[in-house]
Amino acid sequence: MHKQILPIALLAIAVIAAVIAGCTGTPPDNDIPDPDRTYYIVGIDEFYPPHTYLDEKGNPVGFDVESMIWIAQDQGLDIRFKTREWKGIISALLDKKIDMIYTGLSITPERAEIISFSDPYWAINQGVAVKNGSQITMEKVMSGSAVTGAPKESTAAEWVQRYLVGIGVLKKDRFKLYDDFPGAIRALEDGQIDALIYDTPGLIEAIEDKNLEFIGAINTDEKYGIAVRKEDAQLLEKLNAGLKHLKDSPKWAELIAKYELNENN
Numbered sequence: 263m264h265k266q267i268l269p270i271a272l273l274a275i276a277v278i279a280a281v282i283a284g285c286t287g288t289p290p291d292n293d294i295p296d297p298d299r300t301y302y303i304v305g306i307d308e309f310y311p312p313h314t315y316l317d318e319k320g321n322p323v324g325f326d327v328e329s330m331i332w333i334a335q336d337q338g339l340d341i342r343f344k345t346r347e348w349k350g351i352i353s354a355l356l357d358k359k360i361d362m363i364y365t366g367l368s369i370t371p372e373r374a375e376i377i378s379f380s381d382p383y384w385a386i387n388q389g390v391a392v393k394n395g396s397q398i399t400m401e402k403v404m405s406g407s408a409v410t411g412a413p414k415e416s417t418a419a420e421w422v423q424r425y426l427v428g429i430g431v432l433k434k435d436r437f438k439l440y441d442d443f444p445g446a447i448r449a450l451e452d453g454q455i456d457a458l459i460y461d462t463p464g465l466i467e468a469i470e471d472k473n474l475e476f477i478g479a480i481n482t483d484e485k486y487g488i489a490v491r492k493e494d495a496q497l498l499e500k501l502n503a504g505l506k507h508l509k510d511s512p513k514w515a516e517l518i519a520k521y522e523l524n525e526n527n
Contacts, residue, residue, distance in 0.1 A: 333504030
């Protein structure tokens with residue numbers, strides 16, 4: 263998503279918020295579960311444009327955010343957004359510090375054992391970025407010749423561990439893990455790693471104004487879903503119904519165009 267989209271995004275959020283006053287906002291800044299609250303807390307990663315991020319005023323915006331607002335209005339859900347560090351976001355859901363995760367979370371068999379996912383809403387592949395002018399190629403990354411990094415608890419890290427480190431292609435000491443995506447980006451800029459692997463849409467957006475370049479995608483064919491706790495079956499039904507209504511409406515195509523998402527990523 264190009265930066266000029268941001269003012270439009272802010273205007274759209276403001277209009278939607280006015281229509282469903284009281285439906286969105288920020289919950290109190292604490293991590294103590296409140297059994298008496300009547301709204302749902304949507305956990306998002308603030309560093310994952312164009313899906314979820316914060317504007318200049320600290321308000322949540324992005325494709326997933328606007329989608330959730332539309333679904334909440336469609337299904338009569340009272341929601342609040344809360345940013346969480348990516349590392350530990352599933353634990354926050356299980357500990358009832360948030361009630362759902364809607365922030366580009368890939369559906370995997372391992373995750374599906376402990377949480378429930380909505381129907382898929384987007385498909386992505388993993389992408390690879392290097393420094394501009396680097397001699398690092400996709401072939402070098404795939405052959406284990408490049409020091410490679412990824413954020414912790416990401417499907418990128420899982421893929422590298424399984425298909426490169428796990429079979430001996432990439433030496434374990436040449437695979438670097440970082441607490442968050444911004445930290446991994448800084449490591450690539452500083453030359454601590456030769457290549458960074460991460461979700462293609464977020465990676466392309468993050469390096470847009472940096473001395474980094476996207477060199478290719480790895481066909482992992484991942485699907486994003488909204489995550490809830492296993493016991494929240496009724497909430498999951500509402501999310502699936504709202505998601506279906508959204509995808510059947512003109513709004514879905516509008517959001518895809520607005521955030522310049524590429525369905526082939």
